[in-house]
Amino acid sequence: MRATVSDIARITGLSVGTISRALDTTGRYRINKETRQRVRDVAKSVGYRPNLIGRALVAGSTKQVALVSRAPFTEYYTQLASRFATYVARDGYHVVSNLAEQLVGQEGLPDLLAQDWLFSVDGFLLCDPSRWRDEFIQHAIDLQIPVVGLGAVGWSGADSVRLDIHTPSIDLLEHVISYGRKAIVMVTDEGSYAESRGDAFRTVMSAHNLEARIRKIEHHDRASGRQAALDEIAEFGPPEMFFCVNDAVAIGCACGIAEAGLRVPEDVGIAGCDGIEASEFLPCPLTTIVQPYSEACAKAWEFLKSRIDGYDGPHREVTLGARLALRKSTAFQRAV
Amino acid sequence: MRATVSDIARITGLSVGTISRALDTTGRYRINKETRQRVRDVAKSVGYRPNLIGRALVAGSTKQVALVSRAPFTEYYTQLASRFATYVARDGYHVVSNLAEQLVGQEGLPDLLAQDWLFSVDGFLLCDPSRWRDEFIQHAIDLQIPVVGLGAVGWSGADSVRLDIHTPSIDLLEHVISYGRKAIVMVTDEGSYAESRGDAFRTVMSAHNLEARIRKIEHHDRASGRQAALDEIAEFGPPEMFFCVNDAVAIGCACGIAEAGLRVPEDVGIAGCDGIEASEFLPCPLTTIVQPYSEACAKAWEFLKSRIDGYDGPHREVTLGARLALRKSTAFQRAV
DNA sequence: ATGAAAGCGCTAACAT
DNA sequence: ATGTTAGCGCTTTCAT
Numbered sequence: 001m002r003a004t005v006s007d008i009a010r011i012t013g014l015s016v017g018t019i020s021r022a023l024d025t026t027g028r029y030r031i032n033k034e035t036r037q038r039v040r041d042v043a044k045s046v047g048y049r050p051n052l053i054g055r056a057l058v059a060g061s062t063k064q065v066a067l068v069s070r071a072p073f074t075e076y077y078t079q080l081a082s083r084f085a086t087y088v089a090r091d092g093y094h095v096v097s098n099l100a101e102q103l104v105g106q107e108g109l110p111d112l113l114a115q116d117w118l119f120s121v122d123g124f125l126l127c128d129p130s131r132w133r134d135e136f137i138q139h140a141i142d143l144q145i146p147v148v149g150l151g152a153v154g155w156s157g158a159d160s161v162r163l164d165i166h167t168p169s170i171d172l173l174e175h176v177i178s179y180g181r182k183a184i185v186m187v188t189d190e191g192s193y194a195e196s197r198g199d200a201f202r203t204v205m206s207a208h209n210l211e212a213r214i215r216k217i218e219h220h221d222r223a224s225g226r227q228a229a230l231d232e233i234a235e236f237g238p239p240e241m242f243f244c245v246n247d248a249v250a251i252g253c254a255c256g257i258a259e260a261g262l263r264v265p266e267d268v269g270i271a272g273c274d275g276i277e278a279s280e281f282l283p284c285p286l287t288t289i290v291q292p293y294s295e296a297c298a299k300a301w302e303f304l305k306s307r308i309d310g311y312d313g314p315h316r317e318v319t320l321g322a323r324l325a326l327r328k329s330t331a332f333q334r335a336v
Numbered sequence: 337m338r339a340t341v342s343d344i345a346r347i348t349g350l351s352v353g354t355i356s357r358a359l360d361t362t363g364r365y366r367i368n369k370e371t372r373q374r375v376r377d378v379a380k381s382v383g384y385r386p387n388l389i390g391r392a393l394v395a396g397s398t399k400q401v402a403l404v405s406r407a408p409f410t411e412y413y414t415q416l417a418s419r420f421a422t423y424v425a426r427d428g429y430h431v432v433s434n435l436a437e438q439l440v441g442q443e444g445l446p447d448l449l450a451q452d453w454l455f456s457v458d459g460f461l462l463c464d465p466s467r468w469r470d471e472f473i474q475h476a477i478d479l480q481i482p483v484v485g486l487g488a489v490g491w492s493g494a495d496s497v498r499l500d501i502h503t504p505s506i507d508l509l510e511h512v513i514s515y516g517r518k519a520i521v522m523v524t525d526e527g528s529y530a531e532s533r534g535d536a537f538r539t540v541m542s543a544h545n546l547e548a549r550i551r552k553i554e555h556h557d558r559a560s561g562r563q564a565a566l567d568e569i570a571e572f573g574p575p576e577m578f579f580c581v582n583d584a585v586a587i588g589c590a591c592g593i594a595e596a597g598l599r600v601p602e603d604v605g606i607a608g609c610d611g612i613e614a615s616e617f618l619p620c621p622l623t624t625i626v627q628p629y630s631e632a633c634a635k636a637w638e639f640l641k642s643r644i645d646g647y648d649g650p651h652r653e654v655t656l657g658a659r660l661a662l663r664k665s666t667a668f669q670r671a672v
Numbered sequence: 673a674t675g676a677a678a679g680c681g682c683t684a685a686c687a688t
Numbered sequence: 689a690t691g692t693t694a695g696c697g698c699t700t701t702c703a704t
Contacts, residue, residue, distance in 0.1 A: 004697055015675045017439065020699055032673060047478050052456040053398060054697030056389045057680045073418045075411065082409045085435035094453050096432050099421035106591035117399065117430050118665040120388040140384050181513060222617040235619060251617055258619035283585055283619055340681055351691045356683060368689060390681030393696045675698075687700075 003046040011042050017041075018121075023025050023050070061122050063093050066306065068112070068136070069121060069127040071220065072097055075276040077127065078149070083297040084125060096121065113139055123304045124160075125150060146307030148300050153195045157190045159303040159316045163274060168324040169200035172271055174244065175324075176210055179332040181240040181269050186214045187228045187246040187253060197273065213239075220245055225252025226259075232261045235254055238268045241330065247272035247279045247288055254282060254329070258274060269330040275322070285327040292320050339380050339382040345490050347378050348626045355379075360385070376481055397458050403473070403639065405463040405554065409419040410435055410584060411612040413463065416486070419633040420461060427641060430578060432457065449475055459640045461486060463496075472555050482643030488532045495639040497632050501609060503537035504625045504660040507574070508607055509579065511660075514546055515668040517576040517605050522550045523564045533581055533609065549575075561588025562595075569596045574604045577666065583608035583615045586622055590665070605666040611658070621663040 005019045012019070014035070020041035021029040042048075056062045061127070065088055069077050073125070085095040098112060112118065124140055124147040128131065132150070137157050140147045152165050177231035186193070186201045193201075193214055205212035215232045217224040225244060229252070230241065238260070244250035250272030257268050264270055264284045272279055275290025299318055341355045348355070350371070357365040358375035378384075389645065392398045401424055405413050421431040434448060448454065449472070460476055460483040469485070473493050476483045485491035488501050509520070522529070522537045527552055529537075541548035551568045553560040561580060567587070568575065574596070580586035586608030593604050600606055600620045608615055611626025635654055 005699095006697080016698080017557055017676075017700080020678090020697095021674085024699090030673070035673080049455050049479060050452055051697050052452055053389055053392045055394050055699075057682090057697075059697045060680070062389065073414050075414075078409050078411075078414060081435050086437045088438040094432070094451075095435050096430070097435075099417050099431050099433075100425040101418055101422045115430075116386055116388055134354075143385060188684055220614070226617065251614075254619055255617045264619070277568050278587075278614065281562065281591045282588055283600070292454070317637075341683095353683080353684080353692075354690055356681095357690085361682090366689065371689080390696090391683075393681075393698090394683045396696070432674050551683080674704085676701105676702080678699105681699090682696090683694105685692105685694085688690085 002051070003043075003048045004051065007046060008039060008042050008048060008267070011046070012039060014039065017204075021193060022086075023048075025212075032044065040308050043158060057334070059309075062120055064096050064121045065093055065123040065125065066118055066121040067095050067097050067125050068118070070130045072099055072127065072160065073101075073222075074246070075278055076246065076274050079276060079293050080127060080297065082299065083293045087298050088299040090136070091301075093122070093305075103115025108274065113135070119145065120144055121145065123308050124148070125300050146304055148304045150296060150300050154317065157315070159298045159307065160318075161303070162289050162317060162319040163296060163322055164319050165289050165291070165322045166196045166197075166200050168294045168322050169197055169201060170204055170271070171324050172287065172289065172326075172330075173200065173204040176269060176271070176330050177204070177210070178242055179330075182210050183240040183332070184210070184213070184243050185232055185239040185241070185244070186212070187217055187232075187249055188214055189217055189220065191221075192245045201243060204271045215242075217245075217249065220249055222252035222255070225249035226256040227252075229253040230260060233262070238262055241269035241271065244270065244272045247274045247276045247286060250286055250288070251278060252281065254284065254286070265329050265331045273328055275325060278327075280327075282329075284329050287327045287330040290324050290325050292322060296320055338387070339379075339384045342383075342405060343382060344375060344378050345383060347382070349374060350375065352366070358512075359384075359419075368598075378576060380534050386644055398433050398456055398458045401459040401461065401644075402454055402457040403431050403433050403463065404454070405434065406466045407464065408435055408604055410520075410557070411614055412582065412584070415612060415629050416463060416633060419629045420637065421639040423634050428487065429458070429641075431556060448472070455479055455481065457481065458644050459483070461636055464488060482640055484643070485638045486632060486636050486663055490653065493651070493652075495643065496654075497636045497639070498653060498655040499627050499632060499658055500532075500655050500666050501625050501658045502532045502536050502625070504532055504658050505609070506540055508623065508625065508662075508666075509536065509540040511662065512577055512605060512607070512666050513540070513546070515666075517666070518544070518546050519576040520546070520579050521568055521575040521577070522548070522579045522581070523553060523561060523568075523585055524591050525553055525556065528556075528581045537579060551578075553581075553585065556585055558588035558591070561585035562592040565589040565592030566596060568597070569593070574598055577605035577607065580606065580608045583610045583612045583624055586617065586624070586665075587614060590618065590620065590622070601665050601667045605641050607666055612662060614665075618665075620665050623663045623666040624659050624661050626659045 005016045008019045009016045022036045128151050147158040149160035202212050215228045242253045274287040275288050279286040279288045341352045344355045345352045358372040475476035483494045538548045551564045578589045608624040615622040615624045
């Protein structure tokens with residue numbers, strides 16, 4: 001059996017309380033130097049590892065925070081998770097995720113809410129918007145678990161870190177239009193079309209008296225992007241540019257364009273959004289909007305940590321800018 | 337405060353034991369139907385959620401298993417994690433990962449071993465080999481935590497699921513050679529060159545009296561692959577094919593080849609290994625070896641679960657075949 | 673500086 | 689079918 005504080009107490013002839021104090025690393029207890037050393041030696045020799053469950057029970061805290069997302073298998077999520085976990089780790093916390101496939105998707109909410117393990121964490125970072133966002137937040141609030149939101153849209157009912165992709169989206173569209181790409185098709189789902197990205201698209205296109213055509217997709221993934229490009233080209237012929245809701249869709253688009261026998265950027269331009277690493281590693285690197293992953297996660301953790309530590313002020317919101325990265329996939333077609 | 341069984345006991349006038357039994361979902365207790373309903377109603381009305389810490393403490397189990405990897409931010413890992421989490425979830429367990437950036441890399445072992453939270457899980461799935469594999473296994477064994485290994489190389493000291501990429505690697509190399517690609521450069525690190533993939537390469541090349549040239553890289557990532565392709569082409573001119581240690585490296589290679597102004601597959605062929613989804617979504621889809629993610633994870637969990645449940649027999653090992661996927665990136669250059 | 677004991681929330685063995 | 693109680697491993701009062 002795994003050694004416990006009682007075992008060490010028995011071996012050393014000390015009490016469990018002393019063992020606990022001797023093993024404490026925060027230095028908040030006064031303890032005899034020799035006693036401490038003796039306890040630590042014994043602990044080491046018996047391979048003692050604290051049982052975090054016991055500790056969590058008395059502390060009323062698991063030191064776990066959950067990263068909840070609709071799409072936990074994407075590179076976007078991975079990049080976010082790695083950064084977030086890094087900040088979280090500095091304060092002795094760690095991150096758990098909703099990795100099981102069943103929990104994904106719009107319909108995933110009831111399943112997600114039924115996950116008891118998810119609700120034994122000390123806090124939530126909730127990524128990307130979705131229909132069930134508000135309901136999830138409400139559940140967390142009911143259970144007194146702090147939540148912080150992270151994404152392109154604003155959040156009510158919780159602290160949030162907003163990423164401004166609207167401004168760089170406008171810059172991007174203005175740029176490509178000035179270089180002659182005017183027949184632009186946005187590849188998106190209804191939801192995102194209604195939000196920031198779609199708004200930028202409608203605004204710029206209308207300012208230039210251009211048609212704001214969209215090609216609708218169901219999911220923000222590569223397969224959808226590929227199919228969208230193929231369908232669009234088959235039905236209407238190639239546009240001058242695909243403005244994609246995210247990088248995964250854009251990467252799929254690039255694939256569909258190649259299958260249709262066309263070239264990027266000569267025949268069709270592409271732009272994505274998010275700035276995942278994969279966007280740089282394409283034969284034709286992708287123009288995209290790079291999100292400030294590290295800063296966003298740092299801020300999100302700062303918010304969450306303060307709530308976990310008891311801060312009870314009004315909801316806070318910070319907006320971080322995203323950076324337009326112009327790459328080859330939108331290289332100029334023809335000067336105006 | 338969050339409601340507990342005691343609260344429900346007080347409200348209903350029943351004892352905590354009865355509450356616990358009424359809330360049990362496994363149906364192993366005989367309990368009055370009306371009582372059960374009443375308890376559940378009250379539980380619902382007060383927003384009761386079981387405290388998993390309390391449960392874990394008495395059960396001596398967290399119902400958490402850890403997925404430990406050297407490279408937890410890769411798509412390979414993500415695909416594995418999603419499948420594994422799915423099987424694990426069916427038995428009421430869930431998966432935690434070593435997400436923090438600091439814990440990654442060869443040097444990460446001491447840090448990893450110092451993670452108390454990691455060692456409070458019920459079991460480990462340890463992916464991809466590394467120098468610290470054996471030491472990690474030993475620690476787990478010392479703490480009586482079951483471990484299962486998953487990867488291309490064999491494991492001693494633990495149950496393991498082996499993925500045979502040797503056979504399809506040979507098929508792949510024979511195929512491309514028969515279609516005229518003979519100047520093949522393997523892009524790999526020392527470790528993998530010494531193992532299965534490298535062995536297949538040396539075997540086939542030597543059987544055809546061809547030089548088994550390698551271009552060494554440090555990491556199995558896209559950036560390394562890109563640089564390797566650029567360096568190789570700059571120093572020796574383009575080979576007829578790059579045989580890459582994994583898909584990420586191959587994707588980077590494709591990128592480097594494009595930067596050098598060459599075309600895939602006309603000028604240079606590329607093959608990867610792993611069969612991550614990204615390999616299909618390239619303008620020129622990548623020839624690769626698709627690993628049986630689902631079967632591997634199912635088997636790994638079967639092994640791990642049995643150990644968690646107390647099975648104490650000798651170590652088991654199963655080998656699963658991987659599938660060669662011939663795609664455009666190795667389309668024929670010239671018939672022999 | 674150390675010991676004794678309570679208690680975190682829950683389950684299960686033992687009573688009734 | 690339900691009540692009572694011990695105890696999982698740990699931290700933290702409260703004594704000494």
